[in-house]
Amino acid sequence: MNETVKVDRRDAKLALAHLYVAFIALGLGGLAGLLQTLVRSGKFTLPANISYYTILTTHGVLLGLVLTTFFIIGFQFAAVSRTAGTFSDRVRFWGWVGFWLMTIGTAITAFFILIGQASVLYTFYAPLQAHPGFYLGLTLVVVGSWVSGFAIFAHYARWKKEHPKQVSPLLTFMAVANMILWLVCSLGVAATVLIQLLPWSLGLVDRIxxxxxxxxxxxxxxxxxxxxxxxxxxxxxxxxxxxxxxxxxxxxxxxxxxxxxxxxxxxxxxxxxxxxxxxxxxxxxxxxxxxxxxAIPSLMTAFAMFATFELYGRSKGATGLFGWLRKLPWGDARFFAPFVGMVFFIPAGAGGLVNASHQLDQVVHNTIWVTGHFHLTLATTVVLTFFGAAYWLVPHLSGRVMTKAMNRLAIIQTIVWVIGMTFMSGAMHFEGLLGAPRRSAFSTYGNSPQALEWIPYQIAQAVGGTILFIGIILVLVIITNLAFFAPKGETEFPVAELAEGAERTPLAMENWxxxxxxxxxxxxxxxxxxxxxxxxxxxxxxxxxxxx
Incomplete structure (x- = not known):
């Protein structure tokens, strides 16, 4: 398998541009999330008549859509360039076109949210209606992501043409699969925005x-x-x-x-x-x-990962049922943050089974339990893994190295995140079981006995949200250092080899x-x-x- 050792400098600039926007969105969206938890505690009032639902929409859109989409596409560009070779000028050009479409769309969307013309929440359900500019901005973000996806497909097709009857590099295959999933599923949101919500907000139709x-x-x-x-x-x-x-x-x-x-x-x-x-x-x-x-591919993944860990531990002399755990590199933030994300995926997956059950969902539907589940899956499992990836990806792309001090700070950041999320998500789950609604500010609850029962959990959420915001500040300090101030040097883009004795991958796996x-x-x-x-x-x- 032909693999470049380092991502080409021109491809690295494209990937880094996406990562910069992602972490800016993390800072702004995290601030909005902190304000949300403070308002819900009943101990804080937003200044200047800012609506609670404006900051709720800001938090959801910036973290649920902008942070994730920009980080994922930037990471996938880097991974495909690393494993399938340097991009052609044409692929790189369309990658930049996709980036700017997404960035302009994000700016337009954020503008109409922040001026109070699009307080329609992360899900922007009708009959809530936003300014047409909000829907236009979202459309540009989706279209830009499609352009980036087709750039990845074009590079993959070129690799397949140059390597007939060979299995593509694993990371490239995974990036292609994920972008196919994205293109197919985002047709739904594109349809409702372009065919329903945008004409409706423009006044072209009265009802949808x-x-x-x-x-x-x-x-x-x-x-x-x-x-x-x-x-x-x-x-x-x-x-x-x-x-x-x-x-x-x-x-x-x-x-x-x-x-x-x-x-x-x-x-x-x-x-x-x-x-x-x-x-x-x-x-x-x-x-x-x-x-x-x-659940089947999720359990397959859990089996594969813990088999990898155990085989490694045994190769280092581990004995007993869990002796291999002591052999893992707990002091390496590149491992520690993703591993913690894996562990949190266990309760997150269990909560997902509750949400998907017709009977159990009746207990938690539209309660803040769902928000707590959301923060275990995206805001812990996924985000901690992204942080762990950024700790080697950003210095690799910027030509710098992660110092021991930054690694230590990244370990602290992960622990801070775990503490904050345990408070916040745990309180959301318990409050949801007591019937507290999601998407609601404290002032909407009234003074009923049931609402008073929720107050301790809302305060716990504010405590957790504050700790999480400290975690966001820490990760922004780390990323800024790795991008601009860390010592110059070579950082590896780690790609694992296949274990000896593993079965050969059949070409049929790529029958798209x-x-x-x-x-x-x-x-x-x-x-x-x-x-x-x-x-x-x-x-x-x-x-x-x-x-x-």
């Missing part, structure tokens, strides 16, 4: 079908979670083994898990709509079954026509009939826009 818009959003919204998660899996499968000094347990297993995520992450949006009327229970049941199928065909078939099975039913049987008040 709200159930259709929510369905299109969650067709996108749930696989969005896996768009976030799969780059973390890329780090776990292909990079963490190299960092600890081990090898990849199974290349085929890693690729199969990504293919299964492609199959089972998109046609499952109804499990976010289990409490909504207008969707036949049978189709909800079908999508719940498909949702639970996602088959995998995409199966994905489309599952989507058509899960959505066609219920979607037709939503349009034909829409309530009279929502029919004002032909079939939509």
């Amino acid at each position: 079908n709200v159930l259709v818009s929510r369905t299109l959003f969650w067709y996108f919204g749930h696989p969005l979670v896996y768009f976030w998660l799969l780059p973390a899996y890329m780090v776990w499968y292909a990079i963490v083994p190299k960092i600890i000094g081990g090898k990849i347990f199974s290349d085929s297993l890693a690729r199969l898990s990504f293919i299964l995520f492609l199959f089972f992450s998109i046609p499952v949006g109804f499990h976010h709509q289990l409490m909504e009327p207008g969707i036949d229970p049978f189709w909800k049941y079908v999508q719940v079954v498909l949702t639970f199928m996602v 026509k088959l995998w995409i065909g199966i994905t489309v078939a599952l989507i058509l099975i899960a959505y066609t009939i219920p979607f037709i039913d939503m349009i034909q049987n829409a309530p009279p008040g929502s029919k004002g826009y032909k079939l939509w």
